[in-house]
Amino acid sequence: MASIQLNDVSVDFVLYQGSARSLKKTLLRSSTSGVLKHDAHHRVTVNALSNFSLTLEHGDRVGLIGGNGAGKTTLLRVLAGVYEPTAGRIRVEGRVTPLFDIGLGLDMDASGYDNIRMRAAYFGIDAGEVERKMDDIAAFTELGDYLDLPVRTYSAGMTLRLAFAAATSVDPEILLMDEWLAVSDTKFLEKAQRRAEGFVNRSSIMVVASHVEDVLKRLCNKLLWLERGTIQRFGPVEEVLAAYHAQNAEALS
Amino acid sequence: MTVPRFRRQSADVYDSGDRSQAERAWEDLFDGGRHWRLWSKLGWHDIRKRYRRSVLGPFWLTLSMAVMVASLGLIYGTLFRLDLESYLPFLAIGLATWTFVASFLNEGCTSFIDLEPLIKNVRIPMSLHILRALWRNLIIYAHNIVIFAGVALVFGIWPGIGGILLAFAGLGLLLVNAGWIMLLCGMVCTRFRDVPPIVASVIQLLFFVTPVMWKPELLGERRYLMALNPLYHLIETIRAPLLGQLPGWENWAVGLLFAAAGWALTFVLFARFRKRIAYWL
Numbered sequence: 192m193a194s195i196q197l198n199d200v201s202v203d204f205v206l207y208q209g210s211a212r213s214l215k216k217t218l219l220r221s222s223t224s225g226v227l228k229h230d231a232h233h234r235v236t237v238n239a240l241s242n243f244s245l246t247l248e249h250g251d252r253v254g255l256i257g258g259n260g261a262g263k264t265t266l267l268r269v270l271a272g273v274y275e276p277t278a279g280r281i282r283v284e285g286r287v288t289p290l291f292d293i294g295l296g297l298d299m300d301a302s303g304y305d306n307i308r309m310r311a312a313y314f315g316i317d318a319g320e321v322e323r324k325m326d327d328i329a330a331f332t333e334l335g336d337y338l339d340l341p342v343r344t345y346s347a348g349m350t351l352r353l354a355f356a357a358a359t360s361v362d363p364e365i366l367l368m369d370e371w372l373a374v375s376d377t378k379f380l381e382k383a384q385r386r387a388e389g390f391v392n393r394s395s396i397m398v399v400a401s402h403v404e405d406v407l408k409r410l411c412n413k414l415l416w417l418e419r420g421t422i423q424r425f426g427p428v429e430e431v432l433a434a435y436h437a438q439n440a441e442a443l444s
Numbered sequence: 445m446t447v448p449r450f451r452r453q454s455a456d457v458y459d460s461g462d463r464s465q466a467e468r469a470w471e472d473l474f475d476g477g478r479h480w481r482l483w484s485k486l487g488w489h490d491i492r493k494r495y496r497r498s499v500l501g502p503f504w505l506t507l508s509m510a511v512m513v514a515s516l517g518l519i520y521g522t523l524f525r526l527d528l529e530s531y532l533p534f535l536a537i538g539l540a541t542w543t544f545v546a547s548f549l550n551e552g553c554t555s556f557i558d559l560e561p562l563i564k565n566v567r568i569p570m571s572l573h574i575l576r577a578l579w580r581n582l583i584i585y586a587h588n589i590v591i592f593a594g595v596a597l598v599f600g601i602w603p604g605i606g607g608i609l610l611a612f613a614g615l616g617l618l619l620v621n622a623g624w625i626m627l628l629c630g631m632v633c634t635r636f637r638d639v640p641p642i643v644a645s646v647i648q649l650l651f652f653v654t655p656v657m658w659k660p661e662l663l664g665e666r667r668y669l670m671a672l673n674p675l676y677h678l679i680e681t682i683r684a685p686l687l688g689q690l691p692g693w694e695n696w697a698v699g700l701l702f703a704a705a706g707w708a709l710t711f712v713l714f715a716r717f718r719k720r721i722a723y724w725l
Contacts, residue, residue: 198461204723205723207635268564268722271565271566271567272458272460272567273563273564273565273566273567273722274722274723275460275719275722276460279460279461280459280460280461281458281459281460281461282457282458282459282460282461282462283457283458283459284456284457285456286456287458287567289565289566291564291565292561292565295561295562295565295566296561296562298489298493300493300496300497301493309489312482312485312486313562313566313568314566315479315482315568364456
């Protein structure tokens with residue numbers, strides 16, 4: 192049974208000298224919402240997540256919302272185990288499949304088939320398992336003979352399908368996604384949704400960050416609203432969306 | 445600090461708080477080694493990618509090394525008044541080994557930086573990236589050492605089974621040292637981005653002060669200067685047995701000491717900063 196537990200997790204980034212000054216200016220000017228402060232060595236730090244506690248369980252399909260710099264991507268990377276928290280503790284049970292970057296490990300000169308194998312290798316899936324699922328993956332991409340050609344001959348949409356098919360060919364218990372579902376074509380989105388739902392049905396947790404409400408409404412059963420690296424609200428989709436809109440409307444008026 | 449025993453846990457549980465940073469560093473190294481299938485595959489993939497559209501593939505390296513050994517052998521053999529029969533084999537091993545050392549130093553520096561997208565997307569042991577780069581360079585080294593085999597054949601040099609085994613042991617020692625050097629350089633260069641060019645110029649300097657082109661005997665009275673250069677000792681543990689000589693005990697002693705001290709330092713830093721590497725990228 193998959194589960195995720197974050198206990199008082201904080202993630203601080205140190206902005207190092209050299210670029211620190213201009214980066215600091217940039218951050219302040221663009222009114223992003225990460226919290227800037229100075230640490231003991233007078234370095235500028237960004238508090239991307241602070242004292243973050245969260246428990247996710249089997250069946251949770253969570254959508255992340257919030258402004259730029261609210262901590263969505265950082266949170267996803269913490270869940271993926273890429274950023275080990277600077278303070279606090281995280282415990283994740285279950286195989287995690289992070290789908291943050293469409294082009295991850297994509298070799299433009301290798302064929303579609305080779306890329307599927309490469310990608311699987313990065314995610315720690317053994318070669319035999321990939322070969323067994325190859326037909327299923329190939330069918331899902333609808334790329335046909337293109338799979339024998341180098342990826343550089345593909346269109347962006349085709350590349351996306353390849354990546355999605357390759358990445359979703361495993362049985363992840365925990366699926367993490369950052370934005371990119373929103374950029375795919377509608378027909379593929381439906382297919383992707385069916386496949387993503389397939390994951391959930393096979394006992395999983397899904398966390399997806401998106402600005403597209405349709406995506407959130409269709410894929411998720413809970414929303415997590417992040418603001419300045421902390422939880423603003425966590426609950427059913429409609430409820431959190433309503434509160435989110437109310438606040439945005441207030442900020443506008 | 446006591447050396448922690450590796451505790452295996454189910455691969456599908458990740459808990460950031462269940463063990464010390466030293467244990468995590470140890471586990472990272474162990475896991476990296478355990479996934480030898482993955483890093484060897486990726487290392488090969490890197491090579492194939494580099495030479496995908498060329499006819500000779502990695503044998504371009506062999507060819508350019510052959511040209512280099514032949515031309516440098518002629519010029520420097522004449523300059524140093526050495527007969528080619530002893531100088532060419534010496535140079536062939538030296539240059540191939542030096543190329544390996546220089547490239548693992550250089551690529552050690554960029555091993556994390558180059559793989560930023562991967563490191564920021566998937567949780568993979570950091571040591572795996574190092575092993576991948578090391579394996580890649582070892583494959584290239586294998587292509588380059590072929591020149592020595594050719595030269596040895598021409599001049600009828602046969603180091604004997606014992607010599608070959610001893611050279612492999614020397615290679616093992618070099619690899620153990622390469623491991624910590626690459627890991628250390630990788631961490632330092634990821635944090636301080638101006639270090640890679642510094643390393644590049646240090647490598648150039650090291651090339652001239654290490655007996656690759658010239659024989660240590662040429663130093664005459666000042667041969668003791670060599671004792672201070674660990675790279676000389678490491679190269680000698682491979683070169684001497686292939687040339688049918690026994691490496692000095694001091695070559696092995698310095699090499700082993702260098703490995704022990706280097707790994708101790710690197711491990712302490714790795715335990716302390718391993719989890720910051722992703723933040724530095």
